[in-house]
Amino acid sequence: MVEESIEHLDTYGYCLIENAIPSDMADTMAEKYYQIHQDLANKWLFQNPNDDLYQTLFGIANLDDLCQDCIAHPQVLEVVRHFIGDKVRLGEACTKWVKPGAGQGGIHTDSTHDLPKILPETPWMINTIWMITDFIEENGATIVVPFSHKTRRRPTSNDLATCIPIPIVGKRGSVLLWQGGTWHGNGANTSKNQHRMALNIAYYPAWWNLMREGGHQPIYPDVFQRMPETVKALVKHKVAKRREDIYEI
Numbered sequence: 337m338v339e340e341s342i343e344h345l346d347t348y349g350y351c352l353i354e355n356a357i358p359s360d361m362a363d364t365m366a367e368k369y370y371q372i373h374q375d376l377a378n379k380w381l382f383q384n385p386n387d388d389l390y391q392t393l394f395g396i397a398n399l400d401d402l403c404q405d406c407i408a409h410p411q412v413l414e415v416v417r418h419f420i421g422d423k424v425r426l427g428e429a430c431t432k433w434v435k436p437g438a439g440q441g442g443i444h445t446d447s448t449h450d451l452p453k454i455l456p457e458t459p460w461m462i463n464t465i466w467m468i469t470d471f472i473e474e475n476g477a478t479i480v481v482p483f484s485h486k487t488r489r490r491p492t493s494n495d496l497a498t499c500i501p502i503p504i505v506g507k508r509g510s511v512l513l514w515q516g517g518t519w520h521g522n523g524a525n526t527s528k529n530q531h532r533m534a535l536n537i538a539y540y541p542a543w544w545n546l547m548r549e550g551g552h553q554p555i556y557p558d559v560f561q562r563m564p565e566t567v568k569a570l571v572k573h574k575v576a577k578r579r580e581d582i583y584e585i
């Protein structure tokens with residue numbers, strides 16, 4: 337099973353692990369995440385407070401303990417470790433809500449802002465998106481361009497005009513993994529009333545300087561204290577009371 341996921345991720349640039357958490361757990365998380373997003377006290381955690389239809393909320397691990405099961409999911413971690421090594425670290429866990437009417441996101445690579453034009457052969461990041469609601473084409477399921485990581489470049493305008501992204505659909509509780517170099521984005525939500533909620537968890541190797549990532553939040557010391565050891569090992573580099581105590585930007 338894990339071998340298949342590794343092979344798929346290596347070949348196509350992404351893989352889907354179905355039913356990695358129970359659907360009723362995903363339902364509980366969805367309810368909680370909608371509330372957290374709508375609580376005005378959390379507005380400062382939004383990546384873009386002016387975008388109501390596509391909302392990214394950073395620092396979810398400080399507000400919800402359920403996501404810990406996803407952060408340290410054994411099967412996901414086994415795949416992630418294959419690509420970026422045993423000393424894997426959590427970059428950030430954030431929630432991504434795509435509301436009806438949201439447009440398609442730009443197709444992009446992840447965390448390449450200060451990488452060279454020819455992207456490294458060595459993977460620098462494995463990103464994951466947990467389907468907290470079912471992902472369907474109409475509600476903005478993540479779209480991915482298969483094999484695009486093999487180009488070792490960011491998509492050019494010509495690439496964007498010609499590439500064929502495919503929506504990765506699945507039942508809530510499933511998780512999609514991709515390499516930082518795989519071209520992807522959020523799909524448009526063309527439905528009338530189907531909301532898409534996702535938990536996005538990004539992993540980096542130990543050599544990556546995580547402290548340059550804009551918007552990422554630290555894990556608060558009291559939250560860290562109550563985490564199981566498996567989760568602590570993944571987040572111990574980013575424990576602080578305030579973002580500015582550890583992040584450079």
Ligand SMILES: O=C(O)CCC(=O)C(=O)O
Nearest residue numbers: 432446477478521522536
């Ligand atoms: O919301 C999505 O489907 C895509 C999010 C994305 O681009 C990312 O997490 O890097």
Ligand SMILES: [Fe+2]
Nearest residue numbers: 444445446520
């Ligand atoms: Fe992305």
